[in-house]
Amino acid sequence: MAIHLAWSNEQEQFDITEELIALLDVLLQKAAAAEGIEDGEVALTFVDNKQIHELNRDYRGIDRPTDVLSFAMNESLDEEPEIIYEIGEDEQAELFPDMLGDIIISLERAKEQSEDYGHSFEREVGFLFVHGFLHLLGYDHQDEASEAEMMGKQEAVLAEAGLVR
Template identity: 50%
Template structure:
């Protein structure tokens, strides 16, 4: 089971978006074979807040659409559990509401699809996917499209 803690720093996210993202990520976790109790957090911020995080963690001084902060280090399969009854923490996702709105307009698709895409993209990062190399990027982006299409959020 996937537990998601949502935090809206913008006070602008409708409960329907939260519900949709929760359903998309639970669906994706099932498709990815994520077993056991797992937890992650999603925080919605504005462009200036995500720019500060991007500058501090990636040394890129500009806003971005989404940031992922995995708890597992590269090559690690499992975090040591403090208590076997506690869920495994996958990591944190930060989404810029401003960028999501801009990109939904730019790509001419719904805000629902954009939020779902960004959240799914980050979940795949938390699960170890990457897009540093071209072959990895193709694999990751195909996986995203397959999951979104199967869920019913096709690109229009």
């Protein structure tokens, strides 16, 4: 098997082009290879600020929009709510043996940030996607050392795909 990207669009503001999906698939392949992941599926959903605000509030208790959310299928933290299914981990593994998790990106927020940072919309969406993917694998940025590690991995994948600032 291979690493697979399944995507859906729940926002109307931005057109999702075949080129953008192809770019995200390339980034997924490169990030997965860098992490030694050979099999799996990532579900990606594009939303707007209103939708991501609701998700951020409901699942993280943070009442504001954000740019990207990740929900790992193999995460089993006590404080993390069951997001999709209220079934046990063994049943999840049986139903979704290769599902790594869900990444949700606000394209509205990505557009705002690309303008703020002075780089392309595609680079910003790519950055958010790789960032979300690394969260699915357990990476975090709670302290300076883990943030530096995560940022280094993200930038290496983006550079390999030609998405530099």
